[in-house]
Amino acid sequence: MTELNSRRLEIDALRALCAIRHHGGITRAATALGLSQSAVSHKIRRLEVSLDCDLLSRKPEAPMFTAAGEDLLDYASRILGLHDEALLSLSKTPLAGRLALGLTEDTACTDLARILGRFRRLHPNVSVRTKVRMSLVLRAMLERGELDAAIVQVFSHEVRPADVVLYREELHWVKHPDLALPQDGPIPFLSFDDECFYRQWALDIGQDDAVLETVFECSSAAGIVSAVNAAMGVALVSDRHIRGEMHVVTDRLPRPPSLAYVVRRVRKSRNPALDSLVGEIEKETGRYGGLAIAG
Numbered sequence: 001m002t003e004l005n006s007r008r009l010e011i012d013a014l015r016a017l018c019a020i021r022h023h024g025g026i027t028r029a030a031t032a033l034g035l036s037q038s039a040v041s042h043k044i045r046r047l048e049v050s051l052d053c054d055l056l057s058r059k060p061e062a063p064m065f066t067a068a069g070e071d072l073l074d075y076a077s078r079i080l081g082l083h084d085e086a087l088l089s090l091s092k093t094p095l096a097g098r099l100a101l102g103l104t105e106d107t108a109c110t111d112l113a114r115i116l117g118r119f120r121r122l123h124p125n126v127s128v129r130t131k132v133r134m135s136l137v138l139r140a141m142l143e144r145g146e147l148d149a150a151i152v153q154v155f156s157h158e159v160r161p162a163d164v165v166l167y168r169e170e171l172h173w174v175k176h177p178d179l180a181l182p183q184d185g186p187i188p189f190l191s192f193d194d195e196c197f198y199r200q201w202a203l204d205i206g207q208d209d210a211v212l213e214t215v216f217e218c219s220s221a222a223g224i225v226s227a228v229n230a231a232m233g234v235a236l237v238s239d240r241h242i243r244g245e246m247h248v249v250t251d252r253l254p255r256p257p258s259l260a261y262v263v264r265r266v267r268k269s270r271n272p273a274l275d276s277l278v279g280e281i282e283k284e285t286g287r288y289g290g291l292a293i294a295g
Contacts, residue, residue: 011083013047014076016040017055021065021073026056032167081114084284095273096125102138102150103130105221106240107261112151115284119277126273134195134219142266148274149265151281153238155197156258163262164278166285169239171198171256173249176231181252186213188233193219198236198256205254 019029020040030040048055055069065073103112108130116128133141138150151166159165181187189212191199196219202212216227221241228235228246238259242248263278 007050007052009076009079010043010047010050011080013043014072014080016043017047017069017073018076018080020044020056025064081118084118094125095123095276097271097273098127099129099149099271099274099277100147101128101130101277102141102147102152103132104135104138104151104153105132106153106238107151108132112281115281119280123273123276126277128277134192136195136197139264142264145266145268147266148271149263149278151261151263153197153259153261155201156260159260159262160264163260163264164282166261166263166282169259169261171236171238171259172242173234173253173256174228174237174242174246175234175249176229177245177247179231179233181234181249186211187253188213188215190216190218190224190227190233190235192224193217195219201257202236 016029016033016035019033020026023029023032026040026044027037030037033040044056051068051072053068054066055072057063057066057069101116116130120126120128131138131141131147135152135154138147138152141147142150154163156168175181179188189202191202191214193199203214215233216224218224218227221237224235224237225241225243227233228237229243234249234253236256237246263281265274265278
């Protein structure tokens with residue numbers, strides 16, 4: 001009993017551990033959490049001392065987490081979820097109503113579903129209907145008043161003063177190493193469909209420096225990733241979709257603008273249920289510097 005009492009799972013340390021997995025390293029996790037690298041390292045080291053085991057592998061070429069670290073990560077996500085839900089439950093106010101929320105495929109495939117599920121448990125009298133569409137479609141739906149709010153991608157220079165910025169990512173031209181770009185003639189382009197603002201930028205601005213020939217169109221990010229890995233052409237993808245052998249192209253094509261994921265609300269009076277939901281989403285992304293990909 002005495003040994004158990006001397007061992008602690010500190011909430012902030014568990015958050016740091018999850019952020020390291022989400023962002024792929026201590027340095028990126030520290031930036032996302034708004035902490036110094038040494039502060040994050042200290043939290044993890046103190047946790048290791050408390051548990052008397054290594055959580056991070058510090059050997060070159062080794063996996064980032066030890067077996068114990070992987071085991072703890074499974075518990076950490078559940079512990080943090082229950083911890084945060086308990087705090088919310090104790091401080092919640094009665095809410096009721098109906099909300100129409102729009103999401104992109106990128107955000108629908110993150111742990112946002114967990115946040116929405118928790119919100120529903122805490123506020124059973126609030127009905128949230130979610131629609132997954134491309135960002136341009138969601139923006140148009142907002143303008144027509146068909147949604148109360150949407151989490152959309154925009155170029156960083158298009159962020160509005162009323163937008164809630166959740167996190168930012170870079171956009172990259174990518175190709176498979178086996179694909180040789182032609183010295184003359186058009187470059188094969190793997191594109192999302194007409195409703196994608198990546199595509200519009202590439203075809204409207206990108207062709208100032210290079211001629212693109214669309215050889216593949218798909219509305220799904222998974223389809224674009226597969227086509228890149230099959231060496232069919234170049235594509236525009238964000239940080240989270242860079243996989244395996246993908247090579248970032250930095251010459252012959254114009255540098256893409258940065259991206260921002262924002263909560264954009266319809267222009268109308270305040271809605272307490274929507275205010276609460278947006279606040280929870282903003283707080284969750286602030287803790288980890290982004291939405292973790294579900295898996």
